[in-house]
Amino acid sequence: MSKGITSRGENYSQWYTDIVKKAQMADNSAVRGCMVIKPYGFALWENMKAELDRMFKETGHVNAYFPLFVPKSLFEAEEKNAEGFAKECAVVTHYRLKNDPNQKGKLMVDPDAKLEEELVVRPTSEAIIWNTYRDWIQSHRDLPILINQWANVVRWEMRTRLFLRTAEFLWQEGHTAHSTEAEAIEEAQRMQEVYATFAEEFMAMPVVRGRKSDSERFAGAEDTYTIEALMQDGKALQAGTSHFLGQNFAKAFDVKFANTNNREEYVWATSWGVSTRLIGGLIMTHSDDEGLVLPPRLAPIQVVIIPIPKPNEVIDAAADKVIAELKAKGIRVKYDVDKKKRPGFKFAQYELQGVPIRLGIGKRDLENGEVELARRDTKEKQNVPVEGLADYIENLLETIQKDMFQRAIDFRTEKTTVVDDFDTFKDVIENKGGFVSAHWDGTEETEQKIKELTKATIRCIPNDAVMEEGKCVFSGAPSKCRVLFAKAY
RNA sequence: CGGGGCGUAGCGCAGUCCGGUUAGCGCACCUGCGUUGGGAGCAGGGGGCCGCAGGUUCGAAUCCUGCCGCCCCGACCA
Structure with a gap:
C-alpha cells in the first residue's frame, strides 16, 4: 500500500477521499460542501471537456451562456421542476453589505438592500433558458435550436463528497428545442449515446444505457435516458442523463411556433448534462491502492x-x-x-x-x-x-486504454447477477453488490418497498432489455422485462 | 435534519481524564553535508491567539458555559 492511502478493503470511501487529495486533484475549501479543483484535477476535466465539446459540435450543437441567477417567478413556472429542486436552492435576497455599527470591522447585510424579487442560484437552467427561447422562436424555421452551455450550478446538498456530490459543481447542460416530438426524442437518445460513447471510449468506463423509472426521472421530464456505471465497491453511479422534456417547459413559458400549416404549436424540448461527477466515476472505476489509474486518452500526462x-x-x-x-x-x-x-x-x-x-x-x-x-x-x-x-x-x-476498458467490463459482468426470487435478491444486494437483473411489476409501490428493504433502487430499464414474460421478484405480478437494481451513489 | 467523531505548526497526531517550568512528536519546509536503478541519511534551523467568546483559579490546551467549524454514518440527491 502506498504512503498515506487507506486501502480499498479497509475503507472504500476513505480510500476515495485519500486518492482525490493525495493525487492533487481537489481539496475541501473554506466553503461548506464546495471544493477547490487543483491544477492536476482541472487538467483532467479540461481534457474531458475538450472531447465532449468536440462531440457536441459534431452532432450540430453550439455553445452559449445564460445567467447564473434565475428570478424566483421564472424558476417556479414549471411546477414539477421547481418542486423537485426547491429544497436544495441557494437564494440571493440582498444586493449590498454595510459596516456593522455594533461591531467594528465587521460587515452586515444591509436591510435596506432587499431585492424586490429573490434570485435563485441556478441548480439547472431550463427555466431561464426557456424563458429566453420564447423570444427566439416564432416559426418552424427557427427550429431546431441546439445549444449547449458549460457552467457551474449550485445544489445545496446535505452531504457532499469531492467530485461525486458537491454543493457547487461544473457541468455542461444542453437545451434543445424541436418542432416535433419524434425529433426531440431522437435528440435525447442521440445525446445519451454520445455520453455512452464518451464514457466507454475515453474514460474506459463501461455504462449501461437505459431509461429511468417514474420515480427516478428528472423533475419536469417525460422520459429520462441515463448511463449507469458500476464502481469497484459494487455501487452504481449515474454518470449522465438526457431528458425528453415533452412540451412541459414550452407550456410553462408559453413557447409556441407556427408550423408549416401556420398553426400554433408548443415546442418540444430536451436537456442533457454531465458533470465533474464523471471524475469521481473515473477514479472509482480504475484506481487501486497505489493511487490513481488514468486512461491514456484523458490523462493530463501520458x-x-x-x-x-x-x-x-x-x-x-x-x-x-x-x-x-x-x-x-x-x-x-x-x-x-x-x-x-x-x-x-x-x-x-x-x-x-x-x-x-x-x-x-x-x-x-x-x-x-x-x-x-x-x-x-x-x-x-x-x-x-x-x-x-x-x-x-x-x-x-492504445493497448492500455483497451485493457482498462476490458478489465472494467469483466468486473461488471462478474458483478451483474440475474435473480428470480426476493431472498436471493436481498442476499446479492447485501453481500455481493453490483447490478441485479430482475423482473419488476412496473409499479412505484414495489420500487419503494424494495428500496426500504434493501436500499437498492432501479438504476434503469436497459435499452437492450429482452422482452420476456416473467414475475416481479417482489410482488410476483406479471412483468415484461428485467430491470437493473443496485445500491447507488 | 438525526447519530457519532474531531478542532493543538502546512499536513498527521500526542498531551486534556487527574490544571503547574519555555506545549511536544513524525512528515513537510529552510541551511549545509551528502546520497541517488523504488518514497535514503546526518547536523543545524524557522514556524503555535492549543477553533472562538465568556467564566472558575495564584495559575487553563487541560475544568465549566455558550457559540462556530469540519469530517464520518443515515434520510435526500447528479
Whole structure:
C-alpha cells in the first residue's frame, strides 16, 4: 500500500477521499460542501471537456451562456421542476453589505438592500433558458435550436463528497428545442449515446444505457435516458442523463411556433448534462491502492520520463530525442528534471497520480540502447529499445486504454447477477453488490418497498432489455422485462 | 435534519481524564553535508491567539458555559 492511502478493503470511501487529495486533484475549501479543483484535477476535466465539446459540435450543437441567477417567478413556472429542486436552492435576497455599527470591522447585510424579487442560484437552467427561447422562436424555421452551455450550478446538498456530490459543481447542460416530438426524442437518445460513447471510449468506463423509472426521472421530464456505471465497491453511479422534456417547459413559458400549416404549436424540448461527477466515476472505476489509474486518452500526462539517478548531459540528450518524437505524435509527455527528489520518490508520486507510462532513463540501460518502461495499470516493467520507442509507446497507450476498458467490463459482468426470487435478491444486494437483473411489476409501490428493504433502487430499464414474460421478484405480478437494481451513489 | 467523531505548526497526531517550568512528536519546509536503478541519511534551523467568546483559579490546551467549524454514518440527491 502506498504512503498515506487507506486501502480499498479497509475503507472504500476513505480510500476515495485519500486518492482525490493525495493525487492533487481537489481539496475541501473554506466553503461548506464546495471544493477547490487543483491544477492536476482541472487538467483532467479540461481534457474531458475538450472531447465532449468536440462531440457536441459534431452532432450540430453550439455553445452559449445564460445567467447564473434565475428570478424566483421564472424558476417556479414549471411546477414539477421547481418542486423537485426547491429544497436544495441557494437564494440571493440582498444586493449590498454595510459596516456593522455594533461591531467594528465587521460587515452586515444591509436591510435596506432587499431585492424586490429573490434570485435563485441556478441548480439547472431550463427555466431561464426557456424563458429566453420564447423570444427566439416564432416559426418552424427557427427550429431546431441546439445549444449547449458549460457552467457551474449550485445544489445545496446535505452531504457532499469531492467530485461525486458537491454543493457547487461544473457541468455542461444542453437545451434543445424541436418542432416535433419524434425529433426531440431522437435528440435525447442521440445525446445519451454520445455520453455512452464518451464514457466507454475515453474514460474506459463501461455504462449501461437505459431509461429511468417514474420515480427516478428528472423533475419536469417525460422520459429520462441515463448511463449507469458500476464502481469497484459494487455501487452504481449515474454518470449522465438526457431528458425528453415533452412540451412541459414550452407550456410553462408559453413557447409556441407556427408550423408549416401556420398553426400554433408548443415546442418540444430536451436537456442533457454531465458533470465533474464523471471524475469521481473515473477514479472509482480504475484506481487501486497505489493511487490513481488514468486512461491514456484523458490523462493530463501520458508519459513521464525520469532521469536516473538525476539529469545529466547524456540522459538529457537521450530524453530530448524521445520527447521530440513523442510530441510529434501528439503524446503528452513530461520530463521530470527535479534534482532534489530521488527516483524512488518520483516513481511513487507518478503512480499516485496515475500517469499511464513511466520511462526510466539511466546510464546502465542507455549503454544497451534501452530504457525502462513501466505501465501504471498493470505495474509491469520491461526494458525497451530506444530505437522505435515512440511507435511502441503510441501503440502501448492504445493497448492500455483497451485493457482498462476490458478489465472494467469483466468486473461488471462478474458483478451483474440475474435473480428470480426476493431472498436471493436481498442476499446479492447485501453481500455481493453490483447490478441485479430482475423482473419488476412496473409499479412505484414495489420500487419503494424494495428500496426500504434493501436500499437498492432501479438504476434503469436497459435499452437492450429482452422482452420476456416473467414475475416481479417482489410482488410476483406479471412483468415484461428485467430491470437493473443496485445500491447507488 | 438525526447519530457519532474531531478542532493543538502546512499536513498527521500526542498531551486534556487527574490544571503547574519555555506545549511536544513524525512528515513537510529552510541551511549545509551528502546520497541517488523504488518514497535514503546526518547536523543545524524557522514556524503555535492549543477553533472562538465568556467564566472558575495564584495559575487553563487541560475544568465549566455558550457559540462556530469540519469530517464520518443515515434520510435526500447528479
